[in-house]
Amino acid sequence: MRNSFLAFATLLLLGCNRTSETTRVATGKHPGNEELETIATEGEMCFWQVSGGQKQDTAWVRLNIADTKVTGAYWLLPYEKDSRRGTLNGLRKGDVVYATWTFMQEGQSDSLPVQFRITSNHLQLKPYSYNAATGLAFLADSAQFTLVYDKIDCALSMVLNRGGDAPCLRLLTAAAAGPLSR
Secondary structure, three states: OOHHHHHHHHHHHOOOOEEOEEEEEEEEOOOOOOEEEEEEOOOOEEEEEEOOOOEEEEEEEEEEOOOOOEEEEEEEOOOOOEEEEEEEEEEEEOOEEEEEEEEEEEOOOEEEEEEEEEEEEEEEEEEEEOOOOOEEEEOOOOOOEEEEEEEHHHHHHHHHHHOOHHHHHHHHHHHHOOOOOO
16 A cells, blocks of 8 residues: 555656756755756746655745746745745746746735745755745845755646645645555
């Protein structure tokens, strides 16, 4: 049973990417320190990140790129905390996506600017800064692309879009964190 689940999870995570246009992007040992090469950046692409001390916090991004127009979804699913799930609308300039992320959190709608850089196997995100006086997040001009999301098979998006707290995503997150315990 355990091997069947791991095989299923592996199949879901194998990359497929429908693309047609190319652009100059960075690749190399670490996504932040990369040399330029040409890769495809048009079509549907999906990425995720598993983080946190117990590897239970999950973030997921789906981008649909047609020429310079970008739409998609961005979900932040911290374990046992309030999630943010929303849509992306913006533009691609070269290997960088400039978008507005409109999301729901605790029953409230909000939006933030977001910037992603697309590389061959990763999506890099500029992290937010916080204004201590207002408690609001903002994207600082000096922010660097330091958060790294791994490219995944977009078929996983069908699992993720099944509402609720995405229990299938939690299972896949657990599988990515290490061997399943009995």
